[in-house]
Amino acid sequence: MAEDLTMTNLDNEDTQKDKYLTFHLAGEDYGIEIRYVIEIIGIQNITEVPDMPSFIRGVINLRGKVIPVMDVRARFNLSDRDYDDRTCIIVVNVEGTEVGLVVDEVSEVADIPENHVEPPPKTSKDSEGSYIQGMGKINNDVKILLDVHKLLYSGEMQELSASLDEQ
Amino acid sequence: MSMQIDDDQIEIIQEFVTESRDMIEQLEPAIIELGQNSDPETINAIFRLFHSMKGSAGFLEFDHLTRVAHAAENLLDLIRNKEIELVPDHVNLLCASCDFAKEALDMIESDYNDDSMVSAADDISEKLHQAIERGKNPELQAAEEDAPKAPAPTSQALSVDNAEAAEDGFPQMEITEEMRLSFVQEGNELLQNAEQGLLLWGESPEDKDSLGEVFRHIHSFKGNCGFFGFSDLEKLSHQMENILDRAKSGSKLAVDNPADQLLASLDILQQGINNISEGKTDSINNLHDHIEDLNRLVAPLLGDFLVEEGVLEEAISTAVQTQKKPVGEILIQQGSASKEQIDTALKKQLDNLNKAKAEVKPAARTKTPAKRQDIRVELGKLDNLINLIGELVIAENMLIHNPDLKGLELENFNKAGQHMSKLVRELQEMAMTIRMIPVSGLFRRMIRLVHDISVKAGKKVDLQLIGEETEIDKTVIETITDPLVHLLRNSLDHGLETPAERVATGKNEKGTVRLSARHEEGEVWVTIEDDGRGLNRAKILEKAISKGLIEGDGSDLTEKQINNLIFAPGFSTAAQITDISGRGVGMDVVKRNLEKIKGKIDVNTTPGKGTRITLRIPLTLAIIDGMIVRVGTTTCIVPTLSILEAYRPEMDQITITPDGAELARVRENFFPIVRLHEILDKEPDSRNLSDGILIVLEYLDSRFCLFIDEILGQQQTVIKGLSDFIGTVPGVSGCTILGDGGVSLILDVGTLVESADSKKLDSEDVE
Numbered sequence: 021m022a023e024d025l026t027m028t029n030l031d032n033e034d035t036q037k038d039k040y041l042t043f044h045l046a047g048e049d050y051g052i053e054i055r056y057v058i059e060i061i062g063i064q065n066i067t068e069v070p071d072m073p074s075f076i077r078g079v080i081n082l083r084g085k086v087i088p089v090m091d092v093r094a095r096f097n098l099s100d101r102d103y104d105d106r107t108c109i110i111v112v113n114v115e116g117t118e119v120g121l122v123v124d125e126v127s128e129v130a131d132i133p134e135n136h137v138e139p140p141p142k143t144s145k146d147s148e149g150s151y152i153q154g155m156g157k158i159n160n161d162v163k164i165l166l167d168v169h170k171l172l173y174s175g176e177m178q179e180l181s182a183s184l185d186e187q
Numbered sequence: 188m189s190m191q192i193d194d195d196q197i198e199i200i201q202e203f204v205t206e207s208r209d210m211i212e213q214l215e216p217a218i219i220e221l222g223q224n225s226d227p228e229t230i231n232a233i234f235r236l237f238h239s240m241k242g243s244a245g246f247l248e249f250d251h252l253t254r255v256a257h258a259a260e261n262l263l264d265l266i267r268n269k270e271i272e273l274v275p276d277h278v279n280l281l282c283a284s285c286d287f288a289k290e291a292l293d294m295i296e297s298d299y300n301d302d303s304m305v306s307a308a309d310d311i312s313e314k315l316h317q318a319i320e321r322g323k324n325p326e327l328q329a330a331e332e333d334a335p336k337a338p339a340p341t342s343q344a345l346s347v348d349n350a351e352a353a354e355d356g357f358p359q360m361e362i363t364e365e366m367r368l369s370f371v372q373e374g375n376e377l378l379q380n381a382e383q384g385l386l387l388w389g390e391s392p393e394d395k396d397s398l399g400e401v402f403r404h405i406h407s408f409k410g411n412c413g414f415f416g417f418s419d420l421e422k423l424s425h426q427m428e429n430i431l432d433r434a435k436s437g438s439k440l441a442v443d444n445p446a447d448q449l450l451a452s453l454d455i456l457q458q459g460i461n462n463i464s465e466g467k468t469d470s471i472n473n474l475h476d477h478i479e480d481l482n483r484l485v486a487p488l489l490g491d492f493l494v495e496e497g498v499l500e501e502a503i504s505t506a507v508q509t510q511k512k513p514v515g516e517i518l519i520q521q522g523s524a525s526k527e528q529i530d531t532a533l534k535k536q537l538d539n540l541n542k543a544k545a546e547v548k549p550a551a552r553t554k555t556p557a558k559r560q561d562i563r564v565e566l567g568k569l570d571n572l573i574n575l576i577g578e579l580v581i582a583e584n585m586l587i588h589n590p591d592l593k594g595l596e597l598e599n600f601n602k603a604g605q606h607m608s609k610l611v612r613e614l615q616e617m618a619m620t621i622r623m624i625p626v627s628g629l630f631r632r633m634i635r636l637v638h639d640i641s642v643k644a645g646k647k648v649d650l651q652l653i654g655e656e657t658e659i660d661k662t663v664i665e666t667i668t669d670p671l672v673h674l675l676r677n678s679l680d681h682g683l684e685t686p687a688e689r690v691a692t693g694k695n696e697k698g699t700v701r702l703s704a705r706h707e708e709g710e711v712w713v714t715i716e717d718d719g720r721g722l723n724r725a726k727i728l729e730k731a732i733s734k735g736l737i738e739g740d741g742s743d744l745t746e747k748q749i750n751n752l753i754f755a756p757g758f759s760t761a762a763q764i765t766d767i768s769g770r771g772v773g774m775d776v777v778k779r780n781l782e783k784i785k786g787k788i789d790v791n792t793t794p795g796k797g798t799r800i801t802l803r804i805p806l807t808l809a810i811i812d813g814m815i816v817r818v819g820t821t822t823c824i825v826p827t828l829s830i831l832e833a834y835r836p837e838m839d840q841i842t843i844t845p846d847g848a849e850l851a852r853v854r855e856n857f858f859p860i861v862r863l864h865e866i867l868d869k870e871p872d873s874r875n876l877s878d879g880i881l882i883v884l885e886y887l888d889s890r891f892c893l894f895i896d897e898i899l900g901q902q903q904t905v906i907k908g909l910s911d912f913i914g915t916v917p918g919v920s921g922c923t924i925l926g927d928g929g930v931s932l933i934l935d936v937g938t939l940v941e942s943a944d945s946k947k948l949d950s951e952d953v954e
Contacts, residue, residue: 067930068821069909069916070867079909081924084578088910117912172912 040156041110042130042163043123046098050123051130051156051163052171056112060126063107080120082111089120095171096151114168121171130163132156137165150174197299203243204296205563210236211285211292216631218281219638227267228473233281234263240288249301251308252291258315259284262322271322280311280318282635287311370415371464377408378457382450389446395435401449402431408456419474420459426481427452452477566661569621576611576618577905581924583611588927620658626704626713627655629664633675633702640679647686647696648679653703659711663784663804667713670780673773674715674800675700682719682798692795694718711804718797722790724749730758750790754778777802782937785811785826785920811906813923813933815899816882819869822931824904824923829936831883831890833898838877851881851892858883861939862894866918872896886936893939906933917941 040051041060061082066089068078075094079086089109093101101124109120140152151174153167214236221229241256259281265271287308291301301308384401388394405428412421427449455477587604630652641648659667683689683698690696701716724746731737731752737744752758756775781788786804805811805828813824814833832853842850842857849860860881864871873879873896881892904923909916920935 065929067922067932068867068869069913069932070918071916072913076913079913079922079930081928081930084574084581084924086907086910086922086924086930088913117910119910119912 042127044125049163051165056168058111061109063103087118091122204292216634219634230267251301251304255311258312374460377404380404385446426478573618623658649697649699651701654705657704666780666784670777678717682717713802716799721794722792813904816895817897818864824933829884833882858890858892860892
């Protein structure tokens with residue numbers, strides 16, 4: 021019984037390996053590892069929370085769970101864009117914390133084998149370079165693969181939680 | 188113990204640890220009680236607890252814990268058999284044993300063995316042995332004299348080998364588990380049959396057959412008990428046998444039908460058997476009382492009274508031998524007693540019978556109560572259940588008030604909807620009660636604390652516990668444990684005077700501290716009350732001024748405000764820091780913890796008479812009554828508990844001070860105004876105060892007005908935390924999901940005051 025379970029878990033890991041959920045954001049294609057993704061929902065009413073960094077748009081009700089929502093555009097300091105019916109919230113779970121990510125449009129689940137992933141450009145002085153896990157190539161397309169953990173916690177959020185810890 | 192410990196064993200160990208912790212928790216107050224009155228029942232209870240701990244620990248091979256429990260058990264056994272006089276030292280020693288056991292349990296929980304407790308175990312068991320030795324030597328002879336029934340385990344009690352420690356609690360005889368089982372089984376059968384017979388006899392007292400049967404059953408039961416050495420059971424059944432014998436031979440009993448009394452005794456025997464089957468001792472609580480009760484059933488014999496009246500004993504016995512006629516008549520015939528003597532004697536007999544009838548408790552049947560069934564549930568599961576039910580409440584709201592249904596005539600749907608609402612409501616209430624536990628556990632823990640402190644501080648204290656059965660949410664109980672400890676310490680250390688001072692002021696030498704819990708105004712009130720010297724306002728003011736906690740000389744402060752100064756961090760009027768209190772941390776803890784659970788603190792004090800501190804705690808943490816308010820497009824929830832009133836202000840009620848702060852006049856008082864739209868950084872409908880609504884809020888003792896656009900309604904809201912990712916947000920204590928599925932923030936009245944203050948400061952800086 022126990023063995024069966026571990027087997028299925030292994031299978032799951034296997035099927036999730038090298039798979040990325042890709043989405044559009046301001047003309048670029050991005051990808052995040054599929055194992056973090058819980059679900060994709062349409063944009064919905066977001067309740068604002070005071071005293072938050074600008075990219076934390078607020079909280080939403082996900083079937084009784086209250087989860088914070090981050091606007092990835094604002095996170096990358098890209099220009100604001102009105103939400104429309106293609107705007108999606110990707111709900112990710114990083115180490116038990118669920119967060120919604122607002123993106124322009126979700127495209128597909130893509131298979132990008134390890135040998136098609138290049139390390140992130142080291143030269144980039146841009147602050148967003150730190151969120152990049154690698155550059156994935158599918159044929160001639162390039163997908164920017166994001167490190168979800170860093171996306172959530174590096175930069176301002178880190179400072180925020182650090183200041184909370186001090187309190 | 189070096190072998191691999193498998194999961195099963197770990198589970199058993201964990202169970203053992205939780206169980207033992209529970210036991211110790213029960214044990215402690217009992218031990219303290221022991222110091223005050225050495226009631227045999229209490230001693231037995233403590234003995235049983237140590238005994239079961241020893242048994243389980245022995246089984247799991249926690250040798251050191253076993254050793255200490257065994258030594259403590261020995262001491263208690265000797266005290267129980269009155270071979271050792273109980274002295275306060277023993278109480279302290281037993282408390283120390285409890286502390287040791289707690290530590291050992293912590294160790295076992297983390298390492299699955301208690302090897303590191305060797306030296307502590309040596310220390311404690313050595314002390315226990317010394318106590319046994321000391322208690323024993325001066326009274327060794329006396330002990331031997333008055334212990335004919337239960338031979339004291341003198342010989343082996345002193346040699347506390349680990350191997351022996353696991354041995355059973357009946358040192359007199361070797362009883363195998365098998366024997367014990369068959370005894371229990373047979374005993375059960377005998378008692379059951381006896382009960383049936385007694386019931387039959389009770390219905391038709393003439394039925395001598397059933398009586399004889401009862402007698403036989405009880406007789407065999409007595410024999411079994413005697414054989415196994417269950418002396419208490421034996422004594423009681425023997426007494427029953429006596430009575431049955433009398434009833435059988437037709438003598439009068441004090442009551443016409445003693446069956447009820449006998450049934451009650453049967454129940455006690457049954458209880459004894461139950462105890463034995465659970466591996467406990469056979470000791471019966473209040474054995475003596477029970478036997479006395481039975482004794483009263485026995486009608487005093489005429490002869491006894493005749494002797495009293497001066498009739499010769501010999502004559503009576505001749506008379507008794509002739510027996511055919513009533514004793515009185517025979518005696519008169521024989522001329523050995525006058526008619527008057529007999530009459531008086533008969534009258535006496537009758538009186539005595541009546542008296543006995545009155546004394547015998549009317550059918551004091553205490554049927555062994557149905558065993559309460561408890562199951563241990565992981566708290567996490569329970570919380571999940573309660574969360575789910577909270578969501579169900581929301582889902583139900585969304586369904587019943589679904590916008591799609593608007594304008595439709597749905598008679599049946601509405602009926603079904605109402606029914607569901609009712610069920611959901613009930614389910615919710617039920618779920619909330621699951622989390623509620625009586626405060627008695629918490630209160631009883633304080634007994635130990637009070638005992639320790641009173642010894643240390645050299646004060647005499649009578650701790651009274653009231654309303655122990657009041658139920659409070661488990662989390663709340665955990666949160667108020669520390670505050671209670673601090674408050675009690677303060678009461679004992681600062682509040683109560685020393686015995687000498689108390690006598691000098693005409694008070695009872697023994698101080699009284701009353702700890703009570705009750706439901707009041709939709710809250711739970713936990714009150715700590717002492718009859719000590721009360722708060723010294725002058726001293727508090729002086730200290731507060733010197734610490735710069737208040738401005739000016741404090742003459743403008745109300746009594747309440749002065750009392751509340753004691754909750755400031757670092758505040759202490761104690762001239763000296765003792766090891767009990769004086770650092771000024773305690774009251775700050777009290778305040779902070781109470782804030783966490785949205786509780787309030789009331790302080791009442793009368794100099795020279797005492798202090799009363801009331802902790803007012805909302806009934807439940809998970810659900811609050813909230814007022815839904817709107818600012819611009821945002822809706823927020825304000826806890827109804829903090830709302831005093833709400834009104835639409837007139838411009839002439841508003842005063843603006845030179846430094847720009849806005850004050851609203853509410854009758855005779857002026858309260859600062861906090862604009863919610865500024866805190867949330869939103870655009871309100873209107874910035875004009877007279878266009879909106881002011882809600883007067885109270886927090887601790889400060890009041891302020893919150894300016895909003897509109898009140899939308901009132902709702903029971905299920906509190907949810909904001910995500911960990913967001914952390915704490917100033918001004919917001921959590922959020923809830925409204926009927927339409929949207930999320931709404933719950934305002935934190937406490938931090939609103941502070942953020943309002945800081946905003947005010949900022950604006951002053953700009954100026």
